[in-house]
Amino acid sequence: MGDPDRDDPRSQLDELAAARDQMERLVRVIVEIGSDLDLDSTLHRIVNGAMELTDARYAALGMRAPDGTLASFVQTGIDGETARRLGDLPVGEGLRVDDLNAHPQAAALQAHDPPLRALLGIPITVRAADFGSLYLADDRPGRVFTDDHEAAVRALATAAAAAIDNARLFERERESSKWTKASREITTALLSGDPQTGPLQLIVNRALELADAEQAILLVPREPDLPSDEVDTLVVAATAGRYASEVIGRQVPMDGSTTGGVARRGLPLITDSFQYPIEGFTDVGERSAIVMPLIADDRVLGVIAVARQPQQPAFGNDYLELVSDFARHAAIALALAAGREHALNQELAQAHTVDDAVHAAAEELRRLWRARRVLAVTFPAHGSSGDTAYGEPRVVSVGEPANWADLPSQTRQMLSSFCDGDLLTPNSAEPGMAGIALQHPEGVLVVRIDLTERRPFTLEDQTLLTVLAGRLGQGLQRVHQVDQQRETALALQHAILGPADLPHGFAVRYEAASRPLQVGGDWYDVFDLDDGRIALIVGDCVGHGLAAATVMGQVRSACRALLFENPSPSAALAGMDRFAARLPGAQCTTAVCAVLNPDTGELVYSSAGHPPPVLVDADGTTRMLDDGHTIALGVRADWPRPEAHVTIPPRATLLLYTDGLVERRRRLLQQGISSAAALVQEGRDSTLEDLANRIMSGLAPSGGYQDDVVLLLYRHPAPLQLEFPADVSQLAPTRTALRRWLTRAKLDADQVMNVLVAAGEAVANAIEHGHRHSPGGRISLGATILVDQVRLTITDTGSWKTPQPATETNRGRGIALMRGLMQDVTINPDTAGTTVHLCARIT
Amino acid sequence: MRENHLMPTSLNLATVRRSDGKVVLTATGEIDLSNIDAFNEALSGATAEAGRNGGKFTVDLSAVEYLDSAAINALFARATHIDVIAHPLVMPVLTISGITELVTVEPAQPAAER
Numbered sequence: 001m002g003d004p005d006r007d008d009p010r011s012q013l014d015e016l017a018a019a020r021d022q023m024e025r026l027v028r029v030i031v032e033i034g035s036d037l038d039l040d041s042t043l044h045r046i047v048n049g050a051m052e053l054t055d056a057r058y059a060a061l062g063m064r065a066p067d068g069t070l071a072s073f074v075q076t077g078i079d080g081e082t083a084r085r086l087g088d089l090p091v092g093e094g095l096r097v098d099d100l101n102a103h104p105q106a107a108a109l110q111a112h113d114p115p116l117r118a119l120l121g122i123p124i125t126v127r128a129a130d131f132g133s134l135y136l137a138d139d140r141p142g143r144v145f146t147d148d149h150e151a152a153v154r155a156l157a158t159a160a161a162a163a164i165d166n167a168r169l170f171e172r173e174r175e176s177s178k179w180t181k182a183s184r185e186i187t188t189a190l191l192s193g194d195p196q197t198g199p200l201q202l203i204v205n206r207a208l209e210l211a212d213a214e215q216a217i218l219l220v221p222r223e224p225d226l227p228s229d230e231v232d233t234l235v236v237a238a239t240a241g242r243y244a245s246e247v248i249g250r251q252v253p254m255d256g257s258t259t260g261g262v263a264r265r266g267l268p269l270i271t272d273s274f275q276y277p278i279e280g281f282t283d284v285g286e287r288s289a290i291v292m293p294l295i296a297d298d299r300v301l302g303v304i305a306v307a308r309q310p311q312q313p314a315f316g317n318d319y320l321e322l323v324s325d326f327a328r329h330a331a332i333a334l335a336l337a338a339g340r341e342h343a344l345n346q347e348l349a350q351a352h353t354v355d356d357a358v359h360a361a362a363e364e365l366r367r368l369w370r371a372r373r374v375l376a377v378t379f380p381a382h383g384s385s386g387d388t389a390y391g392e393p394r395v396v397s398v399g400e401p402a403n404w405a406d407l408p409s410q411t412r413q414m415l416s417s418f419c420d421g422d423l424l425t426p427n428s429a430e431p432g433m434a435g436i437a438l439q440h441p442e443g444v445l446v447v448r449i450d451l452t453e454r455r456p457f458t459l460e461d462q463t464l465l466t467v468l469a470g471r472l473g474q475g476l477q478r479v480h481q482v483d484q485q486r487e488t489a490l491a492l493q494h495a496i497l498g499p500a501d502l503p504h505g506f507a508v509r510y511e512a513a514s515r516p517l518q519v520g521g522d523w524y525d526v527f528d529l530d531d532g533r534i535a536l537i538v539g540d541c542v543g544h545g546l547a548a549a550t551v552m553g554q555v556r557s558a559c560r561a562l563l564f565e566n567p568s569p570s571a572a573l574a575g576m577d578r579f580a581a582r583l584p585g586a587q588c589t590t591a592v593c594a595v596l597n598p599d600t601g602e603l604v605y606s607s608a609g610h611p612p613p614v615l616v617d618a619d620g621t622t623r624m625l626d627d628g629h630t631i632a633l634g635v636r637a638d639w640p641r642p643e644a645h646v647t648i649p650p651r652a653t654l655l656l657y658t659d660g661l662v663e664r665r666r667r668l669l670q671q672g673i674s675s676a677a678a679l680v681q682e683g684r685d686s687t688l689e690d691l692a693n694r695i696m697s698g699l700a701p702s703g704g705y706q707d708d709v710v711l712l713l714y715r716h717p718a719p720l721q722l723e724f725p726a727d728v729s730q731l732a733p734t735r736t737a738l739r740r741w742l743t744r745a746k747l748d749a750d751q752v753m754n755v756l757v758a759a760g761e762a763v764a765n766a767i768e769h770g771h772r773h774s775p776g777g778r779i780s781l782g783a784t785i786l787v788d789q790v791r792l793t794i795t796d797t798g799s800w801k802t803p804q805p806a807t808e809t810n811r812g813r814g815i816a817l818m819r820g821l822m823q824d825v826t827i828n829p830d831t832a833g834t835t836v837h838l839c840a841r842i843t
Numbered sequence: 844m845r846e847n848h849l850m851p852t853s854l855n856l857a858t859v860r861r862s863d864g865k866v867v868l869t870a871t872g873e874i875d876l877s878n879i880d881a882f883n884e885a886l887s888g889a890t891a892e893a894g895r896n897g898g899k900f901t902v903d904l905s906a907v908e909y910l911d912s913a914a915i916n917a918l919f920a921r922a923t924h925i926d927v928i929a930h931p932l933v934m935p936v937l938t939i940s941g942i943t944e945l946v947t948v949e950p951a952q953p954a955a956e957r
Contacts, residue, residue: 750932821939
């Protein structure tokens with residue numbers, strides 16, 4: 001500040017103005033030096049800013065190495081050597097010299113031409129540590145640094161310390177993320193299994209690059225299968241950078257070597273001297289090197305040593321942390337990529353379907369992390385164009401039940417954002433959880449792990465998750481391919497087996513004895529003949545397994561063709577005799593061949609050595625259809641084949657089967673047939689599907705069926721199935737068809753009328769209310785007979801509008817009529833249409 | 844679709860004044876939503892015819908083997924003017940609807956006994 005003794009007001013004003021200008025300059029310079037986070041440019045800005053504040057000709061900033069010497073300089077106006085000599089002057093808390101010629105320690109600076117005269121040196125302290133010193137110098141005669149200059153530079157030094165600190169933090173962060181990114185790249189690259197570059201090579205390449213080093217080598221135990229404590233020698237297995245050919249394959253004892261010590265202790269270190277020479281590494285000059293172990297699952301897989309050039313700065317201790325993370329990462333990836341048998345792989349290998357695999361993987365991940373819950377959510381992609389539209393997510397949850405709709409919206413959003421993010425990139429948005437997205441054969445699978453406690457999901461956890469997710473993605477793809485092949489095989493088997501869609505009124509069960517085959521030597525067939533009748537065949541070729549199945553497929557087709565040609569069971573079986581005699585493996589095939597008139601229930605049948613069909617009437621009367629029976633197929637040429645007739649009464653149940661259903665060791669066949677007949681009799685009031693299940697489970701031996709089994713059920717009359725436009729003109733024809741069917745079911749005239757009126761009301765409602773405003777709709781009417789009741793279902797595609805008040809009474813009368821005439825009426829309105837169920841007890 | 848509208852359920856309707864002066868509407872066939880307009884018109888016609896003569900008339904449904912709530916609604920609307928003769932098969936339907944409580948409904952004699 002100004003001299004208080006001076007009283008010239010003009011000079012005081014000048015001083016005030018100068019002080020204000022200096023303050024403004026100081027503020028601007030301070031703002032500038034913090035303007036970006038690059039350390040190097042921050043240092044340069046500090047130097048230039050200091051020159052500006054002091055009008056000095058020369059400036060230098062010396063930075064201390066870990067050993068306390070000023071090791072590197074940023075300077076302006078003078079050369080590096082001069083800057084280094086400035087650095088030799090002790091700055092202490094600050095040094096101001098008006099003429100260096102008089103300074104005892106400044107002799108070396110006189111070499112500068114012209115000689116440096118005035119000097120200002122100010123220390124810079126960053127986080128309580130001596131970072132270095134800022135020097136300003138001038139060689140102009142009479143030029144000195146003032147108190148004001150010193151004050152300004154001190155202020156600048158304080159600001160500079162903060163800027164340097166920020167820049168250093170930023171640099172470390174950047175360095176750290178570079179290593180983290182490299183770690184992930186290694187994981188991904190190892191998993192992709194690029195055969196060009198082995199995993200070890202990949203690790204040394206990346207380590208060399210990241211550490212900005214001259215040479216990197218990777219040593220592994222010479223005998224990899226030995227337990228860690230029995231390994232006695234390491235061998236250089238991969239190398240990058242200089243001297244590669246000299247160093248590869250060199251061996252180092254575990255005992256008495258630096259690398260061996262690192263492998264033993266499992267701790268990294270920085271050194272420039274190695275206990276045991278490694279030709280091509282330790283003998284190429286004194287260099288700073290970092291040596292780190294590759295540890296996974298408490299096993300040392302190897303050691304990496306990375307060395308910088310002699311003139312490069314030595315590795316700092318903070319580097320150890322970065323490199324250790326990298327090494328840990330690499331080790332885990334290495335351990336798994338090396339193909340060590342992992343539970344996940346085994347689980348995947350056992351899965352038959354992609355869904356099974358996802359489930360097994362979720363279980364395995366939960367076990368690995370002892371997690372509270374693992375969610376595996378599949379987002380199926382729409383179409384194959386790879387657009388980003390996904391269908392309704394499918395959730396597999398282990399540990400806790402969960403489905404998509406019940407998950408908190410926050411969780412759903414998080415899962416969806418993982419799905420939209422990068423694949424195989426772990427995401428740990430909050431402590432205690434992590435998620436990752438991976439390729440699923442149908443789209444994207446997002447796995448989310450919730451730990452039991454809110455601990456951070458560490459880098460190690462993330463690496464492992466990435467590795468496993470990569471494995472899972474590949475595994476799912478493999479399972480998907482196998483699954484598709486399996487589906488193809490199943491489709492072919494089912495094509496051999498017989499019709500998947502049976503005409504109404506039939507129920508079928510099929511079990512093959514030879515797993516995983518789904519067909520065997522048994523077969524069934526049900527198909528419509530040209531004259532409106534239905535052919536039913538159940539047969540049994542000798543043996544089971546694939547050989548029997550191939551014979552069966554041909555026999556089935558032949559029988560079908562013969563019946564189309566001539567719809568007579570005995571003629572068909574006579575034709576089969578000739579066919580079976582010529583087809584190897586088809587001889588002694590047994591079969592029941594029948595032709596049913598679905599209107600009348602008349603059944604014509606013929607049996608070739610097959611156990612008899614069973615017929616159970618509505619009242620429980622049970623008959624064995626054992627007429628029309630003679631020897632098996634292909635045994636005698638021109639053997640006469642008899643035919644028998646029976647009429648299936650209304651509401652009676654017919655059972656056709658193969659011997660696998662009833663035949664048991666040490667038991668008469670007849671006993672088994674009686675058991676089956678008894679089950680049909682007991683279950684004759686069930687629906688056919690329920691009855692089929694009851695028989696299959698009721699007769700199954702404790703260890704499951706050991707032979708191929710066919711079970712075919714028919715109940716007369718077959719259900720009625722009508723579909724027609726929603727129009728009043730359809731009322732009469734619908735009624736005619738329903739009346740015919742009810743008569744066939746032998747309902748008495750009163751009951752027929754009741755059902756007709758009730759069904760008519762339901763249909764009229766569907767026409768009036770469901771479709772009055774939307775013509776073109778359709779109505780379906782289904783009717784099923786049970787032993788003691790008739791059930792109808794009337795479905796329309798419209799919605800029953802709330803009746804207008806004027807018509808309410810009228811419509812209400814129709815519904816009341818339905819309720820009055822039927823034992824049970826339910827009306828289920830739905831946005832897609834209305835379904836009416838009617839049920840009447842048969843009296 | 845259009846021509847379907849022209850083919851409703853078959854129904855013949857005839858209104859006669861018997862020699863005793865009684866007006867009788869005789870229906871033959873089936874009555875449902877598709878031909879209910881014709882049935883209603885015939886009922887209106889008979890009502891007008893009978894109005895000149897004490898107002899009551901007979902609806903003879905002995906040859907109607909099917910009718911639904913549309914027909915019953917039409918009968919309810921004229922309940923004070925009509926007597927009904929019905930086929931035995933539709934008697935339960937009429938009873939359940941409650942029309943028998945407002946209107947005299949006679950079951951027709953089986954055809955053989957007529």
